[in-house]
Amino acid sequence: MTIAITASGAAAEAVASVVPQLVADLVASGITAQDPSLWGPDAEDEASKRLGWTEAVAVSAPLVREIADLREKLLAKGLDRFVLAGMGGSSLAPEVITRTYGVELTVLDATEPGQVRAALADHLERTVLVVSSKSGSTVETASQRAVFEKAFRDAGYADIEDRIVVVTDPGSPLDQSAREAGYVVFNADPAIGGRYSALSAFGLVPSGLAGADIGELLAEADAVTVELAQDREDNPGLVLGAVLAGTEPLRDKIAIVADGTHIQGFADWAEQLIAESTGKEGRGLLPIVLDVDSPEIAAGLPDVQVVRLVASTEETREVAPGEVEISGSLGGQILVWEYAVAVAGRLLGINPFDQPDVESAKAATRALLEGRPETSPAALVVDGVEVRERGGIALGDTLDSAVDALLARLGDDGYVSIQAYVDRVAHPELIGLRDVLARRTGRPVTFGWGPRFLHSTGQYHKGGPKTGVFLQITQVATTDLEIPDSPFGFGTLVAAQAAGDAEVLADHGRPVLTLTVTDVEQSLPAILEAVR
Structure with a gap:
């Protein structure tokens, strides 16, 4: 199955205006030939070491x-x-x-x-x-x-x-x-x-x-390799790259929706690829994993580009105004999106192969684990929820007022990031907070399980545009689990990861509200109510 992309509105305009120049600049063949100069002199050294993925099919x-x-x-x-x-x-x-x-x-x-x-x-x-x-x-x-x-x-x-x-x-x-x-x-x-x-x-x-x-x-990926290497205006890697980073003005929130595709969980993989590749130097693209009925889709936000993963773009239905539909095999999609994000990095003027801000959260975590400082006292405790803030949030004296104060920092071009350092297998219902906040704020909302998002959207949070507000939900381990040959257990580790990331976010001028619970089942209703 080949990759098919249909774009409308601003995305179609971006394809028409940007792709011809990418073709003229020989970008597709340059990526395939592993030309590290495509992203400018500052990126050349790193790019020269990070283009092996273009021949991964043959090597693997x-x-x-x-x-x-x-x-x-x-x-x-x-x-x-x-x-x-x-x-x-x-x-x-x-x-x-x-x-x-x-x-x-x-x-x-x-x-x-x-x-x-x-x-x-x-x-x-x-x-x-x-x-x-x-x-x-x-x-x-x-x-x-x-x-x-x-x-x-x-x-x-x-x-x-x-x-x-x-x-x-x-x-x-x-x-x-x-x-x-x-x-x-x-x-x-x-x-x-x-x-x-x-x-x-x-x-x-x-x-x-x-x-x-x-x-x-691998055969699915191999089927698109020749197409991706050609400097042609129908090259799907160039087309998708233009969709992601060529709109004018830039629609820098990329809403990825699984809508009939056979591929399961692709948006979560694409989220890391996009956010860690482009969130730096105050620029980047924020991927948002959405469902077909998520509030952002119908909101018509001018900075959101909706990309639907569909079974086929050859159906009789028309693409919704301003949206993009893409279909194809899993192997083909993986390689096309990798090319497209590399193209997007060139269009944004950043190096898509480094991740300068990922290490900062790791370093803060290591410092907390080595120093083992006492946990700072909560500014507020309500219904079993400990409330802490970083970034000068005026909390008030209730959970409602604390959440209100965080959301008051949200600008017209901003986004909310929910970060749940909680057992995701035991508490998948926490994902429902995403749509609740999106409806309430009228702005894009992302959801990440900690600490896995630190290796994904964590780069964008700190290195991308300074427009996010951050809601952490953390859980105190009632029974810790020892890590062999380590002076700390998993409970201490996950707490340090949350605190370390909050510290780095605050150092970058991002407001962070942390809600810590000992018993998720008992305290979750209070958090849900405050978010609503």
């Missing part, structure tokens, strides 16, 4: 058989449950691939103790842990690996070397320690950045082990 082809052979070996040993310990690009691509192919993969991209404990408790005897980290030093992934290793040892399993599979860059600390432990290691191409790694070992190993047809996925 030998992995298909290797992964299938390993899967057969594991299944023969009765190991048929696969858990992925990974963050950001290491988890989002396998999640969309396995969901689309209808195979089971437990994605552990969390540090909330209850969620980690639940992953440990589910048929450990049949479990294989895939540890996936490009740098090999990601604190979440290292902690998850440690707790599973201990669980395997405590259960008396003699085959631990069969139960852990590692995906990492060659020579990383994880690469070295995994080989010393006797684990199977898949090395990824170091010239591929994390968010562009869907068609590399990071996307393919966990997905293939879980049973997805990764050979078909």
Whole structure:
């Protein structure tokens, strides 16, 4: 299935005005040839190390058989449950691939103790842990690996070397320690950045082990490679790049809606690709994952570009005014969106391959874990909810007034970011807060589970336009879970991640309201009411 894109309104105007110049500048063939000069001299050094994804299909082809052979070996040993310990690009691509192919993969991209404990408790005897980290030093992934290793040892399993599979860059600390432990290691191409790694070992190993047809996925991507390399006005990578970043004035909120597509969870993957690639130097595109009936779609906001993922653009229905429809296979869509975001970076005048503000939250977390300062007292406690603020929010004396004060800081071009550092498996209903606030404010609202969004939209929050207001919902762990060989547990880790990110946001002039609960079931109604 090829990729088809239909645009109307401002998006169609952007395609008509921008794509011819992209063709004249040989941008498509330049990306394929891995020309690092396309994004300007400041980006050239980083770009020269991060364009390996353009040939990921060919490089990854030998992995298909290797992964299938390993899967057969594991299944023969009765190991048929696969858990992925990974963050950001290491988890989002396998999640969309396995969901689309209808195979089971437990994605552990969390540090909330209850969620980690639940992953440990589910048929450990049949479990294989895939540890996936490009740098090999990601604190979440290292902690998850440690707790599973201990669980395997405590259960008396003699085959631990069969139960852990590692995906990492060659020579990383994880690469070295995994080989010393006797684990199977898949090395990824170091010239591929994390968010562009869907068609590399990071996307393919966990997905293939879980049973997805990764050979078909690569074939789907291969089917569009020639089209994407050509400097033509119907090149879908150029067309989508113009849609994302070529509107005038710029519609810098990209609302992505699954509307009939067979692909499951694609918007969550695209969210990271867009936000971490473009949110920097005060510029960027804010992706918003929406449902077909989300308030932003009907609101007609001038800074929102709606992109619908549909089954086919060849249906008789007309594209809604100002909207875009795109259809195609999963493998094809992945590669087209990667090209398009690289094109968008050029149009915005930024480097799409670095992430300068992701490290700042990590550094703040490390400082809190090392210093272990006392938690600052709550400014307000109402209905079991502790209320704290950063950025000079005048809280008042109720939850209602605190939320009101945060939203009062929201400008006409702003957005609200809800950040839930809560067990997402146990409390998926929290996502409903997104539509509630969108209806109330009439502005775009994003929702992210912490800490996974730190490896995604976290870059945009700090490096993009200074227009966001931030609502954190955190949970005090009633029973912490120890991290082996660590002075702190998962509860302390997730609390430090939330506090560290809030600190960095405030340092960047972003207002943050933090609502902390000990018992989500008891306190959630009060939060819901205050948000309404």
